[in-house]
Amino acid sequence: xxxxxxxxxxxxxxxxxxxxxxxxxxxxxxxxxxxxxxxxxxxxxxxxxxxxxxxxxxxxxxxxxxxxxxxxxxxxxxxxxxxxxxxxxxxxxxxxxxxx
Numbered sequence: 001x002x003x004x005x006x007x008x009x010x011x012x013x014x015x016x017x018x019x020x021x022x023x024x025x026x027x028x029x030x031x032x033x034x035x036x037x038x039x040x041x042x043x044x045x046x047x048x049x050x051x052x053x054x055x056x057x058x059x060x061x062x063x064x065x066x067x068x069x070x071x072x073x074x075x076x077x078x079x080x081x082x083x084x085x086x087x088x089x090x091x092x093x094x095x096x097x098x099x100x
Contacts, residue, residue: 040069044092047099057098059091060084064100 040046046054046069053066056075060082067075073093079085091097 040071040073040092043071044069044073044095044097046092046097054092055100056088056092057100059088059098 041048041052041054044054046056049055049066051066052068054069054075055064055066057063058065058077060079065075065077067077069075069092072089074089075092077085078089088097
């Protein structure tokens, strides 16, 4: 195969791959937050109080809390780097967080 033709084919394949990844990312973002409001309570199907805050049981302090949850599944009381808080955020994203 001619070197120029091979180079053109590789460039077109890279371009198609980048477009595919961009479309896949945009689809995932739209699926995760269709309204663009970033509400974690609805996204992660958490029970909420009358103010719209999630009702969860804090793993770190073992107490009931009503907290806002961001789009990444982190409650407003989230402390980055603390193992209990990291575990709580993972549980929220996976749907296994303790609620009341």
